[in-house]
Amino acid sequence: MGRIVLAENQYGKAEVRLVRVTRDTERHLIEDLSVTTQLRGDFEACHTLGDNEHVITTDTQKNTVYALAREHGVGAPETFLLTLARHFVGDFEWVTGGTFSAEQYGWERIADHDHAFLRTGRETRTASVEVDGDDEVVSAGLKDCTVLKSTDSEFHGFPRGRFTTLQETTDRILATSLTATWRYAASWVDYDATYAAVRDTLLSVFANHHSLALQQTIFEMGKAVLEQFDAITDISLSCPNKHHFLVDLEPFSLDNPGEVFFAADRPYGLIQATVRREP
Numbered sequence: 001m002g003r004i005v006l007a008e009n010q011y012g013k014a015e016v017r018l019v020r021v022t023r024d025t026e027r028h029l030i031e032d033l034s035v036t037t038q039l040r041g042d043f044e045a046c047h048t049l050g051d052n053e054h055v056i057t058t059d060t061q062k063n064t065v066y067a068l069a070r071e072h073g074v075g076a077p078e079t080f081l082l083t084l085a086r087h088f089v090g091d092f093e094w095v096t097g098g099t100f101s102a103e104q105y106g107w108e109r110i111a112d113h114d115h116a117f118l119r120t121g122r123e124t125r126t127a128s129v130e131v132d133g134d135d136e137v138v139s140a141g142l143k144d145c146t147v148l149k150s151t152d153s154e155f156h157g158f159p160r161g162r163f164t165t166l167q168e169t170t171d172r173i174l175a176t177s178l179t180a181t182w183r184y185a186a187s188w189v190d191y192d193a194t195y196a197a198v199r200d201t202l203l204s205v206f207a208n209h210h211s212l213a214l215q216q217t218i219f220e221m222g223k224a225v226l227e228q229f230d231a232i233t234d235i236s237l238s239c240p241n242k243h244h245f246l247v248d249l250e251p252f253s254l255d256n257p258g259e260v261f262f263a264a265d266r267p268y269g270l271i272q273a274t275v276r277r278e279p
Contacts, residue, residue: 006047010098012037013058016065020074027114031074032105037061037084040132042094054094064088076191077102077127078138078184085131097132103143125195126181140195141181147203148175148242153211173261174211175242176271178202182225182235189231198232201225214239214271222275234276241269 014036022029039061045051068087074080081100088095104127106120123145130137156168180202205224211217222235244261 006044008040009043009047010038010040011043011058012039012098013061013065016062018065018069018074020069022073030107030117032107033074033077033080034103034105035065035081035084036101037065037088037098038100039088039095039098041092041096041098054092056088056092056095061088076195077104077125078129078140078189078191081127081129082136082138082187085129085136089131097130097135099128099130101128102126123178123199127191128181136187138184138187138189138191139181140184140191140198141179142195142199143177143179145178145180145199145202146175146242147178147206148173149207149211155213171258173244174214174217175244176214176239177242178206179238180221180235182232184231185233186231194229194231198225198229201228214241214269215273218271218273219275222273226275226277234274236272236274238270238272241271243268 016035016037018031018033018035020031022031039056041054043054045053046055064087065084068083069080072080072083081102085098085100088098104125106122106125107117108120110116110118123142126141126143128139130139150173151171153172153174154170155172156170158164158166158168180198182198201224202221205221206217209217209220218237218239222237225235226232243264245264246256246258247260247262249256249260
């Protein structure tokens with residue numbers, strides 16, 4: 001029987017809701033994030049002895065999010081997370097690293113108003129900073145990006161067996177809710193500009209690529225990102241198939257030339273892949 005010991009552990013404050021309004025001029029700016037902190041380091045005594053001398057309380061971590069937002073502003077979520085990570089690792093010698101992540105929610109101006117906003121229903125921007133000693137890994141991404149193309153998509157040539165009922169098609173609706181995460185090779189990048197450009201690239205390839213399978217489309221999207229952005233080392237994509245099935249209208253003496261569909265939410269195919277550069 002081996003000795004029982006404490007293994008990997010981390011702790012922090014999850015989903016700190018941060019809204020910052022910049023009022024430097026009459027035209028205000030609103031930034032809306034959900035921030036999660038997870039610290040790693042010398043916390044063994046707390047777990048094994050109940051000694052809290054090294055415990056930076058989760059409430060303190062929450063307050064730190066708000067205080068640093070006031071002192072340094074927010075800006076790109078990746079930049080804010082780096083500021084947050086460097087604070088904890090730099091100010092507390094027993095903190096050796098951690099994971100700091102954020103979701104950013106979009107707002108747009110109502111009729112270009114100076115201080116009235118409408119929450120956008122688009123995708124959610126994500127960011128993450130992983131710190132281990134002096135090593136920093138910055139990741140970015142998006143989720144809940146629902147896209148659809150009404151044609152220019154095929155799916156055929158798959159093996160047929162005893163339990164296969166799906167019909168082959170050369171013209172179908174292709175729809176998915178895209179989640180993408182990419183890693184940066186450096187910790188100082190124009191994160192806002194790169195995020196916008198990567199997003200545009202993903203959407204452009206989805207729209208313009210003639211798809212023979214969602215797997216093929218995913219690879220082409222990831223490949224295009226790596227070809228255009230040297231600062232990105234790899235990109236992971238997760239795409240659930242949002243199936244649209246043609247409704248049989250013959251019982252009502254009606255034809256259906258690819259116009260009326262049933263949108264099924266489950267079960268669904270889940271396609272995932274990572275595209276990276278070779279060393």
